[in-house]
Amino acid sequence: MEHTEELGVxxxxxxxxxxxxxxxxxxYLSKRERMAMIERGMDPRRxxxxxxxxxxxxxxxxxxxxxxxxxFLSFFFSQFVxxxxxxxxxxxxxxxxxxxxxxxxxxxxxxxxxxxxAQKEENEKRNNPE
Numbered sequence: 246m247e248h249t250e251e252l253g254v255x256x257x258x259x260x261x262x263x264x265x266x267x268x269x270x271x272x273y274l275s276k277r278e279r280m281a282m283i284e285r286g287m288d289p290r291r292x293x294x295x296x297x298x299x300x301x302x303x304x305x306x307x308x309x310x311x312x313x314x315x316x317f318l319s320f321f322f323s324q325f326v327x328x329x330x331x332x333x334x335x336x337x338x339x340x341x342x343x344x345x346x347x348x349x350x351x352x353x354x355x356x357x358x359x360x361x362x363a364q365k366e367e368n369e370k371r372n373n374p375e
Contacts, residue, residue: 300358300361303354303357303358304351304354304358306354307350307351307353307354308347308350308351308354309347309350310350311346311347311348311349311350311351311353312343312346312347312350314346314350315342315343315344315345315346315347316339316342316343318342318346319335319338319339319342319343322335322338322342323335323338323339
């Protein structure tokens with residue numbers, strides 16, 4: 246355990262360097278992609294990603310609500326159902342319930358998105374009969 250102070254110093258140096266390298270790489274590659282599109286005669290503005298929509302907000306909302314509900318359930322189970330176990334034994338319960346409920350939230354978001362897309366398509370067919 247005599248190397249923990251050295252590891253702390255190394256982490257303090259390596260983490261900011263890795264973060265800088267990641268940001269630099271993302272910016273460099275996006276600029277390079279843009280230049281390649283211009284060289285091939287394509288318009289880069291045409292392929293811009295769309296702005297964040299309400300669907301994305303819905304997805305994140307359900308994910309975070311599910312994760313929060315999973316955290317609440319894991320706390321409830323660890324306090325009242327599995328109270329005879331140590332707190333360190335409940336770590337798997339915490340992570341699994343957070344992931345499970347977060348996944349359920351994403352599934353609910355997917356079902357809502359699919360129903361909304363089907364309803365939108367049906368409305369378009371109804372408004373534009375061919």
